[in-house]
Amino acid sequence: MSDSSWTRAPAVAAGRDLVPGLLRSLDPLLRGWLPRQRWFAGKGLPIGRFSLAAATELVPPGGALGPLGLLHVLVDVEQPGRAPDCYQLLLGAHPLLPSALVRTALGPAVGGPYDGLTLYDAPHDPRLAAALLERLRLPGRTGPLRFSTEPNAQFPPGLTPRVSTAEQSNTSVVYGDTYILKLFRRVSPGANPDLELSRALARAGSRRVAEPAAWFEAVDVVCGAAGQEDGPAEGAGEPTTLGVLQRFLPGSTDGWALALASVAEDGDFRAEAAALGAATAEVHQALAEALPVASLDGAAVQRMAAAMTRRLEDTAAEVPAVRPYASALRSAFDDLAELGAGRAGRVTVQRVHGDLHLGQTLRGPDGEWVLIDFEGEPARPLAERRRPAPPVQDVAGMLRSFDYAAHHSGNGPWAAPHRDAFCTGYAAVAGTDPREHPVLIRAFETDKAVYEARYEARHRPAWLPIPLSALARLATSAG
Numbered sequence: 001m002s003d004s005s006w007t008r009a010p011a012v013a014a015g016r017d018l019v020p021g022l023l024r025s026l027d028p029l030l031r032g033w034l035p036r037q038r039w040f041a042g043k044g045l046p047i048g049r050f051s052l053a054a055a056t057e058l059v060p061p062g063g064a065l066g067p068l069g070l071l072h073v074l075v076d077v078e079q080p081g082r083a084p085d086c087y088q089l090l091l092g093a094h095p096l097l098p099s100a101l102v103r104t105a106l107g108p109a110v111g112g113p114y115d116g117l118t119l120y121d122a123p124h125d126p127r128l129a130a131a132l133l134e135r136l137r138l139p140g141r142t143g144p145l146r147f148s149t150e151p152n153a154q155f156p157p158g159l160t161p162r163v164s165t166a167e168q169s170n171t172s173v174v175y176g177d178t179y180i181l182k183l184f185r186r187v188s189p190g191a192n193p194d195l196e197l198s199r200a201l202a203r204a205g206s207r208r209v210a211e212p213a214a215w216f217e218a219v220d221v222v223c224g225a226a227g228q229e230d231g232p233a234e235g236a237g238e239p240t241t242l243g244v245l246q247r248f249l250p251g252s253t254d255g256w257a258l259a260l261a262s263v264a265e266d267g268d269f270r271a272e273a274a275a276l277g278a279a280t281a282e283v284h285q286a287l288a289e290a291l292p293v294a295s296l297d298g299a300a301v302q303r304m305a306a307a308m309t310r311r312l313e314d315t316a317a318e319v320p321a322v323r324p325y326a327s328a329l330r331s332a333f334d335d336l337a338e339l340g341a342g343r344a345g346r347v348t349v350q351r352v353h354g355d356l357h358l359g360q361t362l363r364g365p366d367g368e369w370v371l372i373d374f375e376g377e378p379a380r381p382l383a384e385r386r387r388p389a390p391p392v393q394d395v396a397g398m399l400r401s402f403d404y405a406a407h408h409s410g411n412g413p414w415a416a417p418h419r420d421a422f423c424t425g426y427a428a429v430a431g432t433d434p435r436e437h438p439v440l441i442r443a444f445e446t447d448k449a450v451y452e453a454r455y456e457a458r459h460r461p462a463w464l465p466i467p468l469s470a471l472a473r474l475a476t477s478a479g
Ligand SMILES: Nc1ncnc2c1ncn2[C@@H]1O[C@H](COP(=O)(O)OP(=O)(O)O)[C@@H](O)[C@H]1O
Pocket: 164, 166, 167, 168, 169, 170, 171, 172, 180, 182, 210, 246, 247, 248, 249, 250, 252, 254, 359, 360, 362, 372, 373, 375
């Protein structure tokens, strides 16, 4: 990394030049540390150039926390074959801690030194996580970072922070039993739908969402693909959502864990599946009331089918095991295109969850279901994730998830009655039964299983047989 790669950096340092020291330190340490993080999107590809989009001292070393500092960094990473990705890093900086001690005491040590300071992943340090909550409580700016709160949010003192150990695409810090702060790791300009949709649902009084209390974003920072001269303009110039503090739901269990337990004992989870269907329909209704709804004409439905076909082709090119099914699966998308061409072609679209599966649902101690993580599929560009879509997309996601739970534990027959129960629960609230739209359901289920094949091939190759077996079944039913 040469100094010239830092020219876009609007460094915000309290009284000293932050960037050159950071520049010298970050390059070698990020090359080692970044690819090992679960949330790093470009695994397996060589890392090219880094460039700093923004650097902010949230707590200057030698300030309120004595020698300890808290640095906020947005760094662009170039890799061959990908548009640049922008990652959010929160770094602890300490002059005395040797990096080996950081590694044992605080988990992931990023490395060091930076200007004589050891750098480490700050969410793991309770002092720094607490400092971040303190900053979130107060609306206003620190350099390019803008902090906002909901008007009625309460911030009780003394909430002990801990990093969530859940398998996740980002990093979350739980404060006491009161709040959970999700720090988005790969970020792009534009409102993150997780914030946008949970705020809309909370404002509408929905009981199916963990209400946001505060959030922060980067303003006027050009990062990721938006920084490319010929890069996509969508979202460019909009604030970049960086973190959302939401109500924590203590004592809740996620739907995936509950479903797996039921599969293991060949149990009857149908009442829960139906309640989940009803909760999903309630969320769809609330989103349709709060945010725009539109009707796609035949040409738009055909474009949607063409995009699904393209995703299938791209996936077949990347994942050889998908190829044997590709031509039979195409007929699911051809049927959708035909539906668009016909008189029944109009399809209603609205904002939806976008990546609904059992792991995105929490059942509280009161037995009520809440939906979380409205980010959409992490691999899709932000602009696409914010686009209205047919609600059947979420239904298809949940149907796939019941299938995943069953096949993960080798109990395939568990899936069908639970998929049915979900649709029955959904229909009771929505007034329309997804099973009455077989062409839409089949197209969206196929599209989701194709997405899953690519997701598993990239992240969990041992799980690839699960979506592959679904593609084999969908290929037969579509033929
Ligand atoms: N409001 C909440 N209350 C309790 N636990 C939560 C809450 N939100 C998220 N979690 C837990 O954190 C995990 C990860 O959250 P999620 O939003 O899916 O993160 P990611 O987008 O990084 O995958 C969830 O599976 C759940 O276990």
